[in-house]
Amino acid sequence: MKIALISPRTFRLGRSLEFQRFLQHSPEMEFYRQYWSGLGSGLLVIAALTPSDIEIELIDEDIEDIDFQRDYDLVGITAVTQQATRAYEIARKFRERKVKVVLGGIHTTVLPDEARLHADSIVVGEAENLWPTLLDDFRQNRLRPLYTSRQEVDLKHSPLPRYDLLRDKPAKIVWVQGTRGCPHDCAFCCASKVYGVKHRHKTVDQVIAEIKEVRRIKKHALIGFADDNLLCDKHYSRELLEKVAGLGIRWIGQTDISVARDTSLLRLAKRSGCVALLIGFESIVPDNLKGLDSTDWKLKQLANYAEYIKSIQNCGIGIIGLFITGLDYDDNSIFDRLADFIIDNHLLGAQITALTPFPHTRVREDLLREGRVLNTPWDNYTFYDVNIKPKGMTPEELEQGILHTFNRIYSSKVALGKQRYFKNIAAKVHQTRVSRNNTGL
Numbered sequence: 003m004k005i006a007l008i009s010p011r012t013f014r015l016g017r018s019l020e021f022q023r024f025l026q027h028s029p030e031m032e033f034y035r036q037y038w039s040g041l042g043s044g045l046l047v048i049a050a051l052t053p054s055d056i057e058i059e060l061i062d063e064d065i066e067d068i069d070f071q072r073d074y075d076l077v078g079i080t081a082v083t084q085q086a087t088r089a090y091e092i093a094r095k096f097r098e099r100k101v102k103v104v105l106g107g108i109h110t111t112v113l114p115d116e117a118r119l120h121a122d123s124i125v126v127g128e129a130e131n132l133w134p135t136l137l138d139d140f141r142q143n144r145l146r147p148l149y150t151s152r153q154e155v156d157l158k159h160s161p162l163p164r165y166d167l168l169r170d171k172p173a174k175i176v177w178v179q180g181t182r183g184c185p186h187d188c189a190f191c192c193a194s195k196v197y198g199v200k201h202r203h204k205t206v207d208q209v210i211a212e213i214k215e216v217r218r219i220k221k222h223a224l225i226g227f228a229d230d231n232l233l234c235d236k237h238y239s240r241e242l243l244e245k246v247a248g249l250g251i252r253w254i255g256q257t258d259i260s261v262a263r264d265t266s267l268l269r270l271a272k273r274s275g276c277v278a279l280l281i282g283f284e285s286i287v288p289d290n291l292k293g294l295d296s297t298d299w300k301l302k303q304l305a306n307y308a309e310y311i312k313s314i315q316n317c318g319i320g321i322i323g324l325f326i327t328g329l330d331y332d333d334n335s336i337f338d339r340l341a342d343f344i345i346d347n348h349l350l351g352a353q354i355t356a357l358t359p360f361p362h363t364r365v366r367e368d369l370l371r372e373g374r375v376l377n378t379p380w381d382n383y384t385f386y387d388v389n390i391k392p393k394g395m396t397p398e399e400l401e402q403g404i405l406h407t408f409n410r411i412y413s414s415k416v417a418l419g420k421q422r423y424f425k426n427i428a429a430k431v432h433q434t435r436v437s438r439n440n441t442g443l
Contacts, residue, residue: 003057003075004056004059004073004074005052005056005057005058005076005078006058006059006060006061006068006074006076006078007048007049007058007060007061007079007080008045008061008063008068008077008079009062009079009085010081010085010088011063011064011085011088012064012384013084013381013386013387014034015034015384016384016385016387017384018386018387024405024408024409029414030412030416030417031412033351036174037174037175038175039064039175040175040176040226041064041168041177042177042179043177043179044080044107044129045060045080046060046163046165046167047130047160047163048078048106049167050161050164051133051134056137058164058167060171065171065172068092070096070099074101075102075140076103077096077101077102077103077104078103078104078106079092079104079105079106081107081110082107082109083108083109083360083361084380084381084383085107085381086109086113086117086380087380087381089105089120090120093105093120102122102123102145103120103121103122103123104121104136105117105118105120105123105124105125106124106125106126108196109361109380110124110125112192113361114126114148118147122145123136123148124149125149126151127150127196128151128154128155128182128197129151130155130159131152131153131155132151135149136149154197154198154200154202155182156202157202158204158208160204160208162208162211162212162215165212165215165216165219165220166215168220169220175223176223176225176226177226177227177228178212178213178216178225178226178227179227179229180204180227180232180242181201181202181203181204181229181230181231181232181234181238182203182229182230183198183202183230183231184231184234185200185201185231186231186295186296186297186300187295187296188294188295189293189294189295189363189365190363192361192362192363193230196362201231201238203235206238206242206245209242209246210245213225213246214249217249217251224253224254224277225251225252226255227253227254227256229255229256230256231256232255232257233258233279234257234260239267243274244270244274246274246275247273247275249274251274251275252277253275253276254277254278254280254322255279255280256280256282257279257281258281258282260303261314262313265313268313268314268317268319269317271317271319272317272318272431277319277320278319278322278350278351279314279319279320279322280322280353281323282300282324283307283324283325284325285325285326286325286339286340286343287329287331287332288301288304289330290326290329290330290331290332307347308347311348311349312347315348315424316427316430316431318427318428318431320349320351320424321351322349322350322351322353323344323349323351323352323353324352324353324355325352325353326357327340327355327356327357327403327404328356328388328390328392328395330392330393330394333394333395334403337403337404337407338406338407338410341407341410344407344411345410345416345419348419348420348423348424349411350420350424353385354407354408355386355404356386356389356390356400356401357390357392358383358385359375359389359390360383369390374391375389376388376391386401388400388401
């Protein structure tokens with residue numbers, strides 16, 4: 003028996019030719035070209051749940067073509083929203099050849115009625131409790147049209163992902179996931195709807211075993227923690243990073259700004275190999291932050307953004323700020339104001355995205371009610387292509403404004419300034435470490 007596990011193609015920095023030219027030709031975008039890719043661990047977990055007598059072919063369409071004439075018994079496809087249109091095309095081509103197709107992933111989970119029109123079977127929710135049953139049913143010729151997870155997965159029983167399937171793929175970053183769930187329940191995000199607000203985690207030993215396996219397969223790869231909020235649970239984070247510190251790796255991860263209040267954890271993160279943290283600031287406009295999360299938590303942090311940024315980066319950890327434009331209190335001035343904020347605070351990098359009405363989010367419900375969701379296909383949901391009618395500008399102005407911000411913050415002049423800034427910080431961090439060692443602290 004042979005199965006194909008497929009991740010459909012994506013669009014980095016959107017579908018716009020102007021964005022693509024900027025990505026390809028800007029020297030300052032080298033990090034995105036080299037690292038901001040790589041297959042998530044989802045299909046690798048599916049592969050690990052598959053019995054050893056089944057042959058698996060892993061296909062990442064961002065880096066390789068699909069052979070639709072190859073003989074497979076079963077095809078499994080995972081997709082986020084921007085991949086959905088292509089996922090349905092892939093499914094149709096295989097089903098025309100009478101190959102059974104299973105669809106899963108976040109988009110299928112939030113829009114199961116749509117997804118089931120394009121597959122023989124769909125997986126709704128986390129797959130650990132479902133995939134073994136689905137395979138057994140398939141072998142017995144009784145594949146069901148729907149497999150739904152009735153309870154949250156206990157991650158302590160999640161298998162070691164099949165990182166060996168990445169051995170011959172040109173991945174410079176490999177994604178590891180230690181936790182699921184985020185307590186903030188942001189209006190633009192469906193993560194808490196899919197994974198819950200409870201912060202669940204694997205054991206520290208599990209995560210360490212995964213990192214060691216990645217190092218065995220891809221010795222020099224940057225580790226990317228795919229967690230929505232890696233350092234949310236400070237006790238767990240401290241225990242994890244104490245062990246990561248002995249592995250000699252370099253890593254990036256996403257967390258919220260509260261980590262700025264824990265200098266000892268930041269120093270530990272630096273010692274463990276943290277290169278940068280992705281932090282969702284979302285907006286620098288107070289009215290935009292009102293109601294953006296269920297408790298206005300991010301609004302309460304706004305006044306301290308500059309101080310918190312300095313605290314984190316003074317520990318030698320760069321910040322990649324995540325910002326949303328096109329919110330209701332944005333006008334055309336937001337793009338230069340945002341660029342000024344990023345440059346003045348010496349952020350290592352930033353992702354400037356357009357407000358996107360993803361399925362199963364409060365943002366989508368509100369915008370649909372107001373008649374402000376454009377009739378665009380799912381493959382336009384890239385974060386950078388515009389799918390709404392903003393209040394303070396036209397859709398075209400929003401898209402051009404994002405590109406304008408990218409051009410400002412990723413210029414050679416700004417890059418030189420950041421280089422000097424972080425060089426000075428590195429010297430101070432080194433001196434502090436030497437002083438502590440000399441005093442026995």
